[in-house]
Each structure stands twice: as structure tokens, then as C-alpha cells.
Amino acid sequence: MVFESIDQLEDALRRADYLPDRGLSTALYLALALSKPVLLEGEAGVGKTEAAKALASVLGARLIRLQCYEGLDVAHAVYEWNYPRQLLHIRAAQEGTLREEDLFGPEYLIRRPLLEAIDSEEPVVLLIDEIDRADEEFEAFLLEVLSDFQITIPELGTIAARRRPAVILTSNRTRELHDALKRRALFHWIGHPSIEREIAIVRLRVPGVPERLSAEAAAFVRELRGLDLAKPPGVAETIDWAMALNALGRKEIDAEVVQQTLGSVLKYREDVDAVQDETLSRLVEAARAAAAG
Amino acid sequence: MATGDAILGHVVTFGRVLHEAGLEIGPGRVADSLRALDAVDLARQEDVYFALRQTLVSRQDELDLFDRAFGAWFLRAPVLPPVRSRSGAEVETRVGQAPTDRLRRREEEGEKEDETGDPLELGASAQELLRDKDFSELTGDELRRLRELIARISRTRPQRHSRRRTADAHGDVLDVRRMIRRSLRAGGDPLDRPLRTRKEVPRKLVVLCDVSGSMDSYARALLLFLHAVVGTGRGVEAFAFGTRLSRLTSDLATRDPDAALARCTEAVVDWGSGTRIGASLREFNETWGRRALSRGAIVLIVSDGWEREDPELVGREMAKLARAAYAIVWVNPLKGNPQYQPLAGGMRAALPYVDRFLPGHNLRSLEELAAVLAGIERRHAA
Numbered sequence: 001m002v003f004e005s006i007d008q009l010e011d012a013l014r015r016a017d018y019l020p021d022r023g024l025s026t027a028l029y030l031a032l033a034l035s036k037p038v039l040l041e042g043e044a045g046v047g048k049t050e051a052a053k054a055l056a057s058v059l060g061a062r063l064i065r066l067q068c069y070e071g072l073d074v075a076h077a078v079y080e081w082n083y084p085r086q087l088l089h090i091r092a093a094q095e096g097t098l099r100e101e102d103l104f105g106p107e108y109l110i111r112r113p114l115l116e117a118i119d120s121e122e123p124v125v126l127l128i129d130e131i132d133r134a135d136e137e138f139e140a141f142l143l144e145v146l147s148d149f150q151i152t153i154p155e156l157g158t159i160a161a162r163r164r165p166a167v168i169l170t171s172n173r174t175r176e177l178h179d180a181l182k183r184r185a186l187f188h189w190i191g192h193p194s195i196e197r198e199i200a201i202v203r204l205r206v207p208g209v210p211e212r213l214s215a216e217a218a219a220f221v222r223e224l225r226g227l228d229l230a231k232p233p234g235v236a237e238t239i240d241w242a243m244a245l246n247a248l249g250r251k252e253i254d255a256e257v258v259q260q261t262l263g264s265v266l267k268y269r270e271d272v273d274a275v276q277d278e279t280l281s282r283l284v285e286a287a288r289a290a291a292a293g
Numbered sequence: 294m295a296t297g298d299a300i301l302g303h304v305v306t307f308g309r310v311l312h313e314a315g316l317e318i319g320p321g322r323v324a325d326s327l328r329a330l331d332a333v334d335l336a337r338q339e340d341v342y343f344a345l346r347q348t349l350v351s352r353q354d355e356l357d358l359f360d361r362a363f364g365a366w367f368l369r370a371p372v373l374p375p376v377r378s379r380s381g382a383e384v385e386t387r388v389g390q391a392p393t394d395r396l397r398r399r400e401e402e403g404e405k406e407d408e409t410g411d412p413l414e415l416g417a418s419a420q421e422l423l424r425d426k427d428f429s430e431l432t433g434d435e436l437r438r439l440r441e442l443i444a445r446i447s448r449t450r451p452q453r454h455s456r457r458r459t460a461d462a463h464g465d466v467l468d469v470r471r472m473i474r475r476s477l478r479a480g481g482d483p484l485d486r487p488l489r490t491r492k493e494v495p496r497k498l499v500v501l502c503d504v505s506g507s508m509d510s511y512a513r514a515l516l517l518f519l520h521a522v523v524g525t526g527r528g529v530e531a532f533a534f535g536t537r538l539s540r541l542t543s544d545l546a547t548r549d550p551d552a553a554l555a556r557c558t559e560a561v562v563d564w565g566s567g568t569r570i571g572a573s574l575r576e577f578n579e580t581w582g583r584r585a586l587s588r589g590a591i592v593l594i595v596s597d598g599w600e601r602e603d604p605e606l607v608g609r610e611m612a613k614l615a616r617a618a619y620a621i622v623w624v625n626p627l628k629g630n631p632q633y634q635p636l637a638g639g640m641r642a643a644l645p646y647v648d649r650f651l652p653g654h655n656l657r658s659l660e661e662l663a664a665v666l667a668g669i670e671r672r673h674a675a
Contacts, residue, residue: 033329182352186329189356
């Protein structure tokens with residue numbers, strides 16, 4: 001699927017139940033048009049990973065995800081040899097002679113996300129999630145892969161991409177990424193959505209949620225974000241919470257139900273403790289007033 | 294094409310404006326932005342804005358600068374041109390006089406007195422004396438000698454195991470890939486068992502140094518220590534605080550200690566002011582802790598614990614910090630006095646969350662600190 005304008009891509013994303021703001025649609029559109037990776041940064045829960053899933057779905061592409069963590073190395077990101085299989089083969093060939101090439105053929109290769117993405121026959125969206133968690137050595141290696149879109153396996157030779165995958169990198173900014181990597185990518189910062197968009201997202205993602213409830217939930221979460229919390233809730237939390245409220249059959253919020261369900265919005269005990277009694281009633285009142293007005 | 298040239302001219306000049314405002318704009322970025330503009334509808338201002346922003350900016354903290362420049366350049370909005378963060382005026386209105394200036398004078402005076410002596414050769418007994426002398430009583434000459442000793446003791450950094458493994462004859466895990474390869478030579482029998490072990494890497498170290506009035510006489514010696522620690526390599530972050538927090542990592546990264554200290558003096562806006570430990574810790578937790586700077590790190594706090602405001606806030610923020618950090622070490626120069634008791638409100642509130650509580654008033658205590666940092670174990674529960 002080829003998109004000819006930002007509007008076209010935006011419409012397609014909407015149909016795939018993802019509501020991007022104009023900035024994100026522009027970033028994704030440019031990533032495709034310029035075939036450059038796009039780096040998405042923002043607080044946890046603003047929909048960075050969801051954006052990649054939605055893009056894969058509208059492109060009819062396969063989503064390949066590489067979750068980064070400290071110590072991530074080539075064996076887990078690119079490929080590894082299937083040792084048990086190699087050993088079995090050695091045993092079986094005990095009588096005859098065995099050449100090294102027989103052991104290091106494609107059938108003994110375990111393909112990890114990066115190799116999968118490069119070597120895929122079908123179109124691919126490659127999501128490199130939380131790149132800031134991987135260490136700097138891996139970042140340097142990734143830079144190489146993203147500039148050439150080829151991978152060299154000493155025993156097999158170089159495998160080049162048949163078609164370049166669309167690449168989305170996400171970062172929670174636990175550390176600053178290397179400049180060289182940033183230069184290679186488009187950069188988009190995703191902030192918390194506007195209240196109207198957040199309501200629209202909730203209504204889209206929580207089927208059957210009453211309009212009033214979605215407006216009050218979004219307004220309440222917005223109030224929470226104004227407090228001094230260890231982890232301010234993202235859109236993901238608003239959706240979870242609206243689902244919980246809807247499942248309880250609520251049409252609107254009050255102090256009691258907020259108290260009972262606060263755990264799906266706030267994930268730290270100290271945050272839950274900070275939003276009690278008067279604070280809680282005050283926020284509920286403010287949210288109800290905002291949703292009514 | 295005429296319009297194309299006009300756009301090119303606009304973008305190149307705009308790139309220069311951003312560059313002057315402190316953004317890193319190379320020719321590659323400008324070329325990308327032109328390609329991006331080519332792909333979007335130029336009549337839609339929002340799309341032009343994002344196309345330029347996404348190709349020219351790569352850090353969230355530069356967005357503000359970009360927005361102002363964009364407003365001024367493309368929208369002709371009446372906004373002030375963006376300026377670099379630190380203006381001369383700000384430096385001049387700094388509260389109080391920087392202790393480094395005062396101490397530098399002390400150092401200069403010392404030099405005059407001591408011109409005949411050999412500054413590098415220090416007898417064993419003199420060195421011993423220097424090691425035990427309180428930082429607040431040092432002469433200028435002693436401060437200079439101290440620098441070398443400090444550089445020597447700060448080299449030991451706490452280590453942690455990385456998840457990455459490297460080949461090691463005494464390792465604990467079989468290197469299967471290598472074993473199979475070698476076994477081929479023996480017809481498939483694994484005669485050789487190559488091993489791998491986890492690599493050791495330095496643990497993150499975050500230093501928060503109190504530069505308020507009450508810490509004045511210790512500030513220079515401790516900054517020298519900070520400078521030496523930052524020089525040990527990656528993963529060290531240094532902050533100074535009085536009434537507010539300033540990040541010093543990049544200022545301390547200069548190799549020459551004098552230049553580094555001069556840059557710190559400029560960066561810290563509240564030398565010799567009062568202390569708001571709780572508020573400073575909160576600022577740290579909010580802006581840096583949230584970015585996981587303190588996660589798994591050794592946090593070293595250097596302060597006398599005199600909180601001018603709310604000791605309860607100190608306790609609350611220390612609790613947050615303790616949850617993220619691997620261990621917290623508190624260095625209090627006052628603890629050098631045998632009669633000292635942690636009675637100051639801020640200190641009392643912080644102590645339950647402190648893993649190691651050490652003095653830091655002389656060189657010997659810094660040596661002790663270096664030893665503690667090198668071998669620290671986590672004491673508090675996760």
C-alpha cells in the first residue's frame with residue numbers, strides 16, 4: 001500500500017483504530033516517503049509502540065519487534081547458531097566425513113528480529129523498542145545495520161535487504177542516544193494528547209463507553225497529570241481505566257468509584273496515597289465540571 | 294525553478310538561524326529537510342512545521358528553541374530571537390561570591406609564601422599531616438598538593454556485572470559456539486571447553502554536592518574530587534545544589550581541573566546560598582530520576598544536612614531516591630568531628646535511607662570514601 005499524502009495515511013490509521021495527531025502522521029508519512037527510520041520519544045504510555053503496530057497494519061506489513069534491554073547482543077538481536085542441532089548432526093555423521101560448511105548452513109541458523117526484518121520476503125515494519133535500554137555498543141552496531149540494511153554472517157556471507165523495512169525506534173530517554181543515530185533518523189516527540197483527542201481515543205478503544213464517562217475519565221486523568229506524581233498516567237492508563245469503569249456499568253464518575261479503580265490509573269503506591277480524600281474529591285469535582293462545560 | 298530556489302534559500306538561512314541559536318544543524322539535516330518539504334503540502338503550515346522540526350531537531354529540549362525560531366522566521370511573529378541559555382547578566386547577579394574565587398586567592402597567596410620549596414616532593418610525614426588536616430584549614434599551597442592525591446584515590450570505581458559475556462579461561466559458562474567449531478578438528482568430540490564470563494563494567498555513579506554557604510570551606514576540595522571522579526569515564530553524573538539543582542557533568546568533563554572549576558562556578562547560580570535539600574532532591578527525582586538516571590546507581594550525596602525548609606520533604610524524597618538507587622552514600626564533613634551527632638533536621642530525616650554515612654572533611658576520609666565506593670554492597674532491601 002502506497003500513501004500519496006499525509007491525509008491518506010491519517011485516514012488509514014484512523015480506520016485501523018489509531019488516532020494520530022498531525023505531527024505523528026507527518027513523521028510516519030515522511031519515514032515512508034524518505035525511507036528513513038523515525039525515532040519516537042515521549043513519556044511512557046503515550047502510544048509509541050502502538051504507532052508502529054498501527055503503521056504495520058495499514059501497510060499490510062509484518063511487524064517485527066526487537067525489544068531492547070541492557071546486554072542485548074548479536075546472538076539475541078540478529079542470529080545465533082542452533083547448537084543442539086549441530087551436535088546431533090555431528091553425531092549422525094560420525095561415520096562419514098563432515099565438512100564445516102555442512103554445519104553452518106541456513107538450516108542451522110536461528111534468525112532473530114533484525115535478520116528476520118532484513119531477510120524478509122514480505123514488507124516489514126521493524127520496531128526497535130526502547131533503544132535507550134540497550135548499551136552503547138549495540139547502538140553502534142544498529143547504526144551500521146540501519147545505514148546499509150545488510151548483515152554479514154562470517155560463515156554464510158552478506159545478506160542484503162530485498163526491500164528496506166520501515167523502521168520505528170522508540171526511546172523513553174533514560175539516556176541520550178548517540179548523535180550519529182539521531183542524525184540518521186527523523187525525530188518526533190509525542191506529548192500527552194489534547195483533551196478532545198484523548199476523549200476520541202477512549203471512545204474508539206473502549207466500545208460502548210458512554211460519552212459522558214469518557215469525557216470525565218479523560219478530564220480526571222488530565223487533572224492527575226497536573227499533580228506532582230512519580231509516574232503521571234499516559235493514554236494507555238486512561239484507556240485501561242475507562243474500560244474498568246465501563247465494565248462496572250458506570251455512566252459517570254464519583255469519588256467512590258474513582259477510589260476503587262484508582263489502581264488502574266496510578267501504578268505507584270505513593271501516587272495512589274497522594275490522591276486520597278480531599279485531593280480526590282477536588283479532582284473528581286474539577287473533572288466533572290470540565291466534562292460538563 | 295524559482296519557487297524551489299526560494300525555498301532552498303529560506304531553509305538554508307533558517308538552518309543558520311537555528312545553528313546560531315545553539316542547535317546542531319549540519320548540511321545532511323538541511324538536505325533532509327528539503328526532501329521532507331518536497332514530500333508535504335507547502336500550503337499547510339502545520340505540515341511544513343512538522344517536516345522541518347522532525348528533520349532539524351533531534352532532542353526534546355530543543356523544541357522550544359525551534360518553535361521560537363520558526364515563529365520568528367516563517368510566521369514573522371514578533372518574538373525575541375532565541376538566545377543561548379546562559380547570559381552574562383545572569384552570571385553577574387549570582388548570589389554571593391563564588392568560593393572558588395576566594396579559594397583561588399588563598400592559593401595565590403600560598404604560592405608567594407612558598408616559592409623556594411619544591412612543590413612536588415612532599416615528605417612522608419608532611420603528606421600524613423596533609424591527609425588528616427581539615428579541608429577548611431588548608432592553605433593555598435596545600436590545596437594544590439591535594440589535587441594530585443585526590444586524583445589518585447578517585448580512580449577506583451564500583452563495578453557491576455554486565456549481561457554481556459566475553460571469552461575467559463576461568464569463566465563460568467560454556468562458549469558453545471566456539472566449542473562446536475573446535476570440536477570439528479577432533480571429529481566432533483568436544484575436547485576443548487572454552488568458557489565465557491560476565492564482563493565487569495563500572496556501576497553508574499551520581500554525585501549530588503551541596504554548595505550552600507555552610508559547605509563553603511569544603512566546596513573546592515570536594516569539587517576537585519568530583520572532577521577527578523567524572524574523569525574516570527562513562528556513567529558518572531555530577532550535580533551541585535544549594536537552593537536549586539545544577540547539572541555539572543559536562544562542565545566537569547574538561548580535563549584541566551582549574552578550567553573545570555571555573556566552568557562550574559559559572560554554571561552554579563547559587564553558590565554560598567541557603568540550602569533546600571528536600572526541594573533539590575525533588576528536582577533531581579523529577580527531572581533526572583524519572584529518566585532512570587538513578588536506577589541501579591550509587592548515589593553519593595555530599596552535604597552537612599542543614600535543611601532550611603521542610604525536613605519531612607527531605608525524608609520523602611530520600612525514600613523515592615532509595616527505591617531507585619542501588620545504594621546511597623552520604624558524606625558529611627561535620628562527621629569528622631568526634632562530637633558530631635546528626636541532629637540537623639534534614640540529616641535526621643535522611644539517615645534511614647542512607648546505606649553508608651561517612652565523614653568527608655579531609656583527605657583520609659576521601660580515601661575511606663573511595664574504598665567504600667569500590668566495594669559497596671547493597672544494604673537496603675529492593
